[in-house]
Amino acid sequence: MPERRRLPALPGEVGWWLAVAAAILLAFFFRLGAWPLFDLDEGAFAQATREMMASGNYLATWLDGRPRYDKPIFSYWMQALAVQLFGAREFAFRLPSALAASIWVVAVFAFARGRLGTPGAAAAALLIALAAGSMVIGRAATADAWLNLWLALTFLEIARWQEAPRRSILLRAYLWMGLGFLTKGPVAVVIPLLASLAFFASEGRWREWLRAAFDLRGWAVFLVVALPWYLLILAQEGADFFYGFFVEHNLLRFLETREGHGGSVFYYLVVLPLVLSPFAGWMISALRRWRQRPRGLERLAWIWFGVVFVLFSLSSTQLPHYILYGVTPLLLVLAMHRDQLRSQWLAFLPALLLFALMLAMPWMLAFAAGQLDRAYEVELAERGLAILDGRYLVSILAFTVAAFTIVWVRQLQIWHRLIAIAALQALALTTTFIPAVAAIQQGPVRxxxxxxxxxxxxxxxxxxxxxxxxxxxxxxxxxxxxxxxxxxxxxxxxxxxxxxxxxxxxxxxxxxxxxxxxxxxxxxxxxxxxx
Known part of the structure; x- marks a missing residue:
């Protein structure tokens, strides 16, 4: 009988740490300031930070001379600190998000080591760092990477609490919710409360949830962190801030479509595979586990993801990055079942979707150009066709061929190959695709x-x-x-x-x-x- 091929030995402890560190550098820091700020969000955050620093008023944010009540203050403070250190340039505006995303990855790795072992923890960390959606918010000069960090840390504390309730764990959860409330408002509290309620109710552990949810010392920690700035900004800006932030940018944003960001209840079914790219097939494989009625950490993870998915699917304002608030537990589940991913077709066909879309961009843009009427859109499409030239196609094609080559390296486990493809995807995005899109859209503005x-x-x-x-x-x-x-x-x-x-x-x-x-x-x- 022919000798059976052996899989290569897994890296040791140091090897896994180095792999995670390399993924963090690639995903969040490599070429961080290499392209212009994107509008609307990056430009708005960066300019509001500049105006805050110019005015010397570090309580309120203004944008082009008008009050900006969209978001609380935390991410602006972090950008201001980075600008003080490195100057008002793209790298500085984006650095706080890259740091937040890095802490996110390391926190999940540390949490998972005692539960999945070092290889499983590394798998979770690599999944989180290299998923396309994680890379986007980890490089964007916005509040989303920080909010995602606080939500992820809150999830990890709730996971620890359901295993072994301790007051220190509970107080940390309230600390992270307070920082989240200072970063983006009520969503940092709504998601943890709803998800934890659904989980503890599903396990018949109502009293534990009630004890945690109404812990006075926990709420005291929350208020100490979040309340001072809200009181100061209300005293300074009055009812305009209350209505602008809590009503306009939270309640009405959920109930009404804002800034043209509408969708449907099926929106995130379409968006999720791109956000998770190249791991969508891995997710579909893991979904089969739900029929086995998971308990404990895995059940909490699925419920947290499900709450986020349903909540934002029902929202009238929908943006792709909203679903990322539920991705931490989802990718942790994928890491738990990494060795059960056996279908090559299921794993690799979705993994190549983003490469196919990047390759098709010139033709998609050419088709769109023929359907446009406004002069601005026509000229933008023409600029895009000039920039997405032969060099662009050769570069993306080279990455695509390399990804196909990895698919056929049978000596590696499927999940190892997917991680390698994700690293190639990160290189394709940061060296070719994102710079091209930035040059098309933002180059003329700059x-x-x-x-x-x-x-x-x-x-x-x-x-x-x-x-x-x-x-x-x-x-x-x-x-x-x-x-x-x-x-x-x-x-x-x-x-x-x-x-x-x-x-x-x-x-x-x-x-x-x-x-x-x-x-x-x-x-x-x-x-x-x-x-």
Whole structure:
């Protein structure tokens, strides 16, 4: 009989630690500042941080001269600290998120070592670090990586509590919820309370949940952490903050579609495979375990994920990263059952989905360009087709071929191959795909801002909401119709509106690329009358 091929020996303790460290560096720090800030979110957070620092008021945030009540203060403080250390550049604005994501991975690794062993813990940590959605929030200059960290730490404390209730564990859970409330508000409390209630109820452990949920010392810790800033900002901003944050950006955001981010109850069924890429097939395999009625940690993990999935599927405002608040327990379950992943087709076909989408981008963009009407969108698509050129295709094709090659390395276990494919995916995203998308969408905004920065004129933004323009210009940019003598940044389809408002004025086009226009409204013959 032919000799059976042996699988290579697993790495030792040090090897697993090194693998996790390498994944953290690749996923969150490699080329962290290599592309412009993305609008809307990165630009808004970065500019609000700049205005906070310029004003010296570290309680309230303003964006282009207007109050910004979207998020609490914690992530702005972290960005301000990074900017103080490294200057106002992309790396500094994104560094706090990269640190938060790194702590997230290490915390899960430390938790899982005593329950899954070092290989299982490393599997969980590698899954979390290298999933596409984790990489995105771990590199974004927003509050999401911090909120995700606090939710993940709260989940881990609840998992410890259900194993062996101790007051120190409970107080830490309230600490993390307090920091989450200071980072993004009520969601940091709603998810843990709902998920833990559902779990303890499913196990008939009502009294334990009630004792933990109404622990006065725990709520005292929560209030000490979260309450001071809320009291100070309410005293400073009054009812406007209360309505803007709690009503507009929390209650109504759940009940109504905001900023065009609508969806359906099936939205996250479509989004989840991309967020988990390249591990969607692994998740489908793990779902079969639910029929065995898991208990303890695994049941808590599934319930936490299910609560997040249902809660945001029912929300009227939906964004892809919301589902990440339930991904920590889900990926922990995948690590638990890593050796039961046996179907090669199920594992690898979904793993290659994102590579296929990246390869198809030029053709998808060409098709979309033929369906567009507005000048800005048409010009943006044309710029995209110029940037997604042969070099882009060769690069993505090389990564895709390498991924296919890994599929056929039968000496490695399936989950080892998926981790290797995830590392290739991370390299493809950070070296080719994300820089290309940033160059298409944000390159013209940054170039226009750099020109505007050197002009001796007032600059306003008209019919455009891209706060990164203010970041790169180095000052707030008021949003309104320009008046004669002023410079305006706008989208190409809005130039006609300005021309119609000032029929006796000449418009001097200072910059026009990718649908972004920088123009000056000039007087003609010494006068310029508005319509």
């Amino acid at each position: 170039e226009a801002a750099e020109i505007a920065r050197d002009l001796q004129a007032d600059v306003v933004a008209y019919s455009i909401n891209m706060p990164s323009f203010s970041v790169y210009r180095g000052m707030a940019t008021e949003r309104r119709m320009p008046v004669p003598g002023e410079v305006a940044v706008t989208r190409s389809h809005a130039v006609a509106d300005i021309a119609a408002a000032y029929p006796d004025c000449e418009l001097d086009i200072l910059y026009h690329e990718g649908g972004i226009v920088l123009l000056k409204v000039l007087r003609e013959g010494g006068r310029c009358d508005g319509a």
